Amino acid sequence: ILNVEQSPQSLHVQEGDSTNFTCSFPSSNFYALHWYRWETAKSPEALFVMTLNGDEKKKGRISATLNTKEGYSYLYIKGSQPEDSATYLCASGATNKLIFGTGTLLAVQP
Amino acid sequence: DVKVTQSSRYLVKRTGEKVFLECVQDMDHENMFWYRQDPGLGLRLIYFSYDVKMKEKGDIPEGYSVSREKKERFSLILESASTNQTSMYLCASSQLVGQYNSPLHFGNGTRLTVT
Numbered sequence: 195i196l197n198v199e200q201s202p203q204s205l206h207v208q209e210g211d212s213t214n215f216t217c218s219f220p221s222s223n224f225y226a227l228h229w230y231r232w233e234t235a236k237s238p239e240a241l242f243v244m245t246l247n248g249d250e251k252k253k254g255r256i257s258a259t260l261n262t263k264e265g266y267s268y269l270y271i272k273g274s275q276p277e278d279s280a281t282y283l284c285a286s287g288a289t290n291k292l293i294f295g296t297g298t299l300l301a302v303q304p
Numbered sequence: 305d306v307k308v309t310q311s312s313r314y315l316v317k318r319t320g321e322k323v324f325l326e327c328v329q330d331m332d333h334e335n336m337f338w339y340r341q342d343p344g345l346g347l348r349l350i351y352f353s354y355d356v357k358m359k360e361k362g363d364i365p366e367g368y369s370v371s372r373e374k375k376e377r378f379s380l381i382l383e384s385a386s387t388n389q390t391s392m393y394l395c396a397s398s399q400l401v402g403q404y405n406s407p408l409h410f411g412n413g414t415r416l417t418v419t
Binding site for chain 2: 225228230235236237238239240245285287291292293294295296297
C-alpha cells in the first residue's frame with residue numbers, strides 16, 4: 195500500500211503571511227496527485243489534479259507544483275486570509291488506488 | 305455544480321444494528337466511493353463502484369457491504385454495527401475519464417456513533 199505523507203501536521207500563521215505545505219508520495223507507478231481543501235462542517239473541495247512531472251497549477255492565491263521523479267508536491271498560499279483556514283489533503287493515485295495523506299491543518303489568525 | 309448528498313449528517317446506532325448510509329449524486333458520474341475518516345489517519349477507502357451493480361473492495365471492506373442499484377445512488381451497509389465502526393463516513397463521486405485524473409466530489413459526511 196502506498197504511503198502518502200503530508201507536512202507539517204498543523205500550521206498557525208498570521209493574516210497576510212504566505213505559507214506552503216508538502217505532500218510526499220512514492221514515485222513508482224504514479225498516476226495523479228490531488229489536492230483538496232476541507233473546511234470544518236463542509237465537504238472536501240477539490241483544488242487541483244495534476245498528472246505530469248513539472249505541472250504547476252494556480253487558483254487565485256493558491257498554487258501547486260508537482261515533481262513525480264522525486265515524489266513530492268508543494269501547495270502554496272500567498273497572503274493567507276482567515277477564510278483559508280482548513281485542512282488541506284493530498285492524495286496520490288497509482289494503478290487503481292487513490293491514497294490520502296493525513297492532511298495539514300492550517301489556522302490563519304486575523 | 306456537482307451535488308453529492310448523504311442522507312444523514314449525524315447518526316447514533318447500537319451495537320449489532322444493521323445500518324444503511326445513503327449517498328446520491330446528481331451529475332451522472334460513473335464512479336462512486338465510500339471513505340471513512342478517523343483522527344490521525346488519512347481518508348481510507350471502504351468500497352467503490354464504477355458502474356451500476358458493480359462494486360470493488362477498497363482497503364478496509366471488512367464489516368461493510370455496498371449496493372449500487374441505480375447509477376446515482378451508492379449505499380453503504382454495516383451488517384452488524386460495532387463500536388470500532390464509529391467514524392466519519394464520506395461518499396464521493398467522479399467521472400470515469402481516466403479513473404483518477406478527475407477530481408472527487410464529496411458529500412458533507414455522516415458522523416456515525418455506535419454505542
